Amino acid sequence: MRKRRFLLAALLAVVAVVAVAPVVHAAATVRIMALGDSITAGPGCWRAKLWHSLQTTGHTDVDFVGTQSDGGGCNPGYSYDFDHEGHGGFSATGIAANNQLPPWLTAARPDVVLMHLGTNDMWGGYIPLSDKLTAFTKLVGQMRAQNPAMKIIVAQIIPMSAAACATCPADVAAFNRAPPSWAAGLSTSQSPIVLADLWTGYDAVADNVDGVHPNDNGFRKMADAWYPVLAGVLGGTTTPPSTPPTTDPTSPPPTGACTAVYRVTSQWSGGFQGEVTVSNGSSAASTGWTATFTYANGQTVGQAWNATVSQSGATVTARNVDWNGRLAAGATASFGFLATSTGVNPNPTVTCTLSTS
Template identity: 75%
Template sequence: MVSRFRTLVLAAALGVATVVPAVVASSGPAQSADAPVRVMPLGDSITAGPGCWRAKLWNRLQTAGYTNVDFVGTQSDGGGCNPGYAYDSDHEGHGGFSATGIAANNQLPPWLAAARPDVVLMHLGTNDMWGGYIPLADKLTAFTKLVGQMRAANPAVKVVVAQIIPISAAACSTCPADVRALNDAIPGWAAGLSTSQSPITVADLWTGYDAVADNTDGIHPNDTGFRKMADAWFPAVARVLGGTPPPTTTPPTTTPPTGTCAATYTVTGQWAGGFQGEVTVRNTSSATTAGWTATFAFSAGQRISQAWNATVTQTGSTVTARDASWNGRLAPGASASFGFTATATGSNPSPAVTCALS
């Protein structure tokens, strides 16, 4: 809680009304001298016990300069992750709980009343997968109800929703496809529910996560899995907290690429008035690259509304995407993907994508 981390709070002042106080290091917005930003990790056993992604994320936020942050919740792991450094152990993870169950039983409002979060990090849905009998629509309806309860408690709450980590087929034969279906639906659902006062940000915890190698039992993360989770949470949480933090390490020196790159564009989902897309950039050069850029132009008036795993801008019809720093370093043959949602009022032809390495 706050009292245990009071010495970490930076001293610069910022007046705060209904927005989350900025907490970025000296290169970003000014720090709040008032109450820390209250961040509630919400989930099931992957968040609860031991839920060591929370410790790793807390440490990464601190070392990157986001020191005016207080993890909150009615639960605590008591420092049981033993990562070798102090961390804020408060959370709202409940082993065995499902999103549909929490919503149906109205369990979230009292947790919110106790924790009073400014930001909620939600990794829920794993326990809604067993047996494949809960329809996707019911899961999304539960997500919508939970967000509504968050906003009832705090109209300016910022929500970061995870595309959840995968489940192995050995642990649950129907789960891999159901997890993929939920994760594919989350960006479009988030875009439709997000508001300027209470934005919903998507954190991609699914891409690059191995359900066998990164889990202990096909479901719960091992230390590598927790690290991957923290790494995937970090850029999304950093954006919500007020900007892009300074790098914590000096990027390794690389030899300038001597070849080219290849990029592919895929529409992964479509609905009335909008769609979800994904672009993959592959390093086809003979050397490791420090970064990449992808460019394409829409021809039917499509507009980007949200993007993840890249810094994406649109000027007129031209869309430019740059790596998110943590996924810019690609070995020869390696690839990185970013996703986005966009509006489309009529036809939705797929554009050609060009890319460049740096």
Template identity: 65%
Template sequence: MLRRPHWYAFLAALLVAVTFGVALPALSAAALVRIMPLGDSITAGPGCWRALLWHRLQTAGYTNIDFVGSDPDGGCNYGFSYDGDHEGHGGYAATGIADQNQLPPWLAAARPDIVLMHLGTNDMWGGFIPTATVLAAYTKLVGQMRANNPNMKIIVAQIIPMNPSGCPTCAASVTALNNAIPGWAAGLTTAQSPIVVVDQWTGFNTATDTGDGVHPNDTGFQKMADRWYPPLAQVLNGVIPTPTASPTPSPSPSPSPSPSPGAARCTATYQVISQWGGAFQGEVAVKNTSPTASSAWTATFTFAIGQQINQSWNTTLTQNGATVTARNASYNGSLPAGASTTFGFIATWNNTTNALPQVNCTLS
């Protein structure tokens, strides 16, 4: 919410319209429209596409809008004021937000009419989260949006490309996800709660539009704002673009549980996938090294410098002080002899040292 009354801008625009005969967009004189930008660090920090989009909407006469979310960040300096509220969370993944049911309280507090969702970048790291799993997370999030507001208008981005030096699989993973999004949207969109797809990928160059192969620079933010504006303006005008249908990838089947072999042996390997200011992404690979299959696994480790996990996937994870206990999810507990699985997490660290803990694992 911009920290000044929206009515001032609306009355000024109305005065111009009356005096000079300028036609205002359809929703500029309607009820206040609440718009939630939802995403990760590309939305959150600093996420200046939000400022540029807000300014363009205001300039075009869409003055009766309110950007909403739990973070009031307004750290972009373009020489104009803007509504900085958003629901972007650096380091968060679509699968983590869905698995941990983080969205419903955000929705309850913000009460949006429209959601702009650019989410999935952090699911791409390492290439271990299948496209179908990300789409399943999207589906759960859409259900939560509609539970909050049955008339929710949902604008979903085909996310910007990734080409970071430490992730050789990211570019292909993003392409696979983006190719699947239109078909996914076509299967879920409804007249009451339409899903509109925005192509943020085409024409976005990681070499010139980002500073690190992931996060947009000023030219990247401008491109994102330019892509968001047309479909959002259409939705504000009551015109809903229809997504183009395409085949949706079938989810990979979950392994069937195997009988417990009793005492089975395993190894667990911990690695840091990437780290940035105050946060990092970790991954643990669990391998069944026994000659028989297992039906469940548990991995435990202890942090040494106060790291705190705030999101995880492919596991049921708890942290008690420095000690972390990770158990298999419902779909990855069964490991044939010699097979392995991975789970991941986002955690905070002191931005100085990030020692790798020793991981112990057991199978049953």
């Protein structure tokens, strides 16, 4: 009898434990689609490195998806998910114009899209920036039509070298300045658009094999730039990160009649890209402006845009072009240029003057 009572008590205890044990639900897998061109597709080894970073930091509930597969061609020495939506030679404007994205989305059913697009829109410099942004907007609309809660991470794309395409460095810089305001106007709480800065700190010569496509170091830089933004989105953080000055320059507050700020926007072995922003700090509109600076280490300016630039010895003089000389009080204008350097490249002090008649 005592043994029967003991067995009954033990059985009731087991039932009680089962009754109060919490129900454990498996974490939902997040489907991530890498959308891009050959930088994503072939071999696109930033995807392998990004996958590895996610897996080794506890983000094991992810699935890279897409209609394409690299078949493990990156051979990084560890396993990774091969699936992606990279298409060599494709452009953002072309994908949008031909409505190629919707069937890819239907097949892949992503929750998150990583979009590194725009490189093939730069060749020749003939596609206006407004057309590129219109294409981006259409693609976002198609993503949301497939999934109203789509999380969208848009890259400020890696730079291209002047050796690969003479007009491309300036076009990429201009393109990368546009996403912050574009994303702010289109992002929603249900379907946020977050930026990933893949441009800053990336060397168009040293980190690419041909001035366009990454080498292994370039792929590592790409993965390292994607990771914190994607990890934040996976963790529920969808506030766009602050954009560094290299991709979203903020003009200095005007003080005095004319001020100018010089900055290097990209640098590689033997050369760099620079930009100068001129500000009208007076109370009257200008009819023109001139900016002057002097190099100390043998730098030589070559190609320039948005100003007429000449160099005499070490001194560089830039004058406005017809359409950007008139600056209202407090307004700014910027010009850019490509230059050679010997390795030592400190920023010179820029002086500027305004014409008012």
